[in-house]
Amino acid sequence: MVQSIDRAFDVLETLALADDDLSISELSERLDLPLATVHRLLSSLAARGYVTQEASTRRYGPGPRLLEIAARAAQSRRFDLIRIARAELIKLTAETGETSNLIVRQGDAAVYQDQIPSPHMVRMFTEVGQRAPLYCTGGGKAILSALSPAELEQYLAGSRLEQWTNKTITDQERLRAELAIARACGFALDDEEREEGVCCVAAPIFDRRGQVVGAISLSGPSNRLSRARAESLGPRVRAAALACSQQLGYREPAQDAQQ
DSSP, X not given: OHHHHHHHHHHHXXXXXXXXXXXXXXXXHHHTOOHHHHHHHHHHHHHTTSEEEOTTTOOEEEOHHHHHHHHHHHTSGGGOHXXXXXXXXXXXXXXXXXXXXXXXXXXXXXEEEEEEOOSXXXXXXXXXXOEEESTTSHXXXXXXXXXXXXXXXXXXXXXXXOOOXXXXXXXXXXXXXXXXXXXXXXXXXXXXXXXXXXXXXXXXXXXTTSOEEEEEEEEEETTTSOHHXXXXXXXXXXXXXXXXXXXXTOOOOHHHHTO
């Protein structure tokens, strides 16, 4: 029974990942299964609407039932971003002792959706629901770094880069260069750019389509969370964000996964 279930999933995954419909013989070759076995599996899956056979070519492809199930599953609380991210925020704060946050984009602003506060007496606190600029916050820069070139240019064209501290990046070329670095390493830094004495490191969260839907950030006073420490924690924050992305159905491109 278990073997049959595994083979049925192999058939579904092979059809879903194929560029076009496949014949029984092609499926048999790709899966290294007897023709009779593949035919039996396809018959059962077709009866439930999970695969469809093209009448003229006799070839098979994904069925409409797959789309229906996927659409319904996407509405489940299992895929709620706040629920998914909270577990990672708790672990990040426990491991680092710093405040962790979930941020999403609303227009030109980064909006704080959830937070696990640091256990230290001196800590960073941002009220859930508070809005902040994208270009000078860790979470905001992480989100910007994950936009397509066209989306980023659209944002820059309609944004005024206001000076918040003497470290705020207000030049668009410098910001583009900073975001390129963040994109390459998978995390962004806010080195006292929004508020003096506050440092932050953040990484983007992606959905199953590869679209950025938010960011996880770690923030603290710069005398404890220095730029050097923030950089050293960058891979850990990126791993937390990736764990969230994977639960949303995201799969890293092969070249990124090897970095």
